[in-house]
Amino acid sequence: MTMTVLDKWYAYAQSHDGKALWELLHPDVVFESPVVHTPQRGRDITFKYLASALEVLGGSGFTYVGEWRNDKGAVLEFEQEIDGIKLNGVDIISFSDDGRIIHFKVMVRPLKAVNLLHRLMGERLAKA
Secondary structure (H helix, E strand, O other), X not given: OOOOHHXXXXXXXXXXXXXXXXXXXXXXXXXXXXXXXXXXXXXXXXXXXXXXXXXXXXXXXXXXXXEEEEOOEEEEEEEEEEOOEEEEEEEEEEEOOOOXXXXXXXXXXXXXXXXXXXXXXXXXXXXX
């Protein structure tokens, strides 16, 4: 049975396998962050953001609680609690014709969660 792009994303989210993420991202992928004003273009920067985000958000308690999909993409709703702040957000993912992620947008709420994520991601990316 062939894995879909979304199956591969879920597998990466569980395994944290950097090689799997790299192969899943289209070379021309665009990443949109909830705290960076301009879209980030290319596999290198998108890989850096997504790998860092999974380290910040992907610990115990992270869960996808909703999924809406079609042939070209998916919206995945997630929840996590960090430092007593409940984060709620969505990953909006578009797939390329060759079975890779071509666009990845993250939206997070409430404002306290956005501010916390901004600080934690800034700290994590500074180490990368």
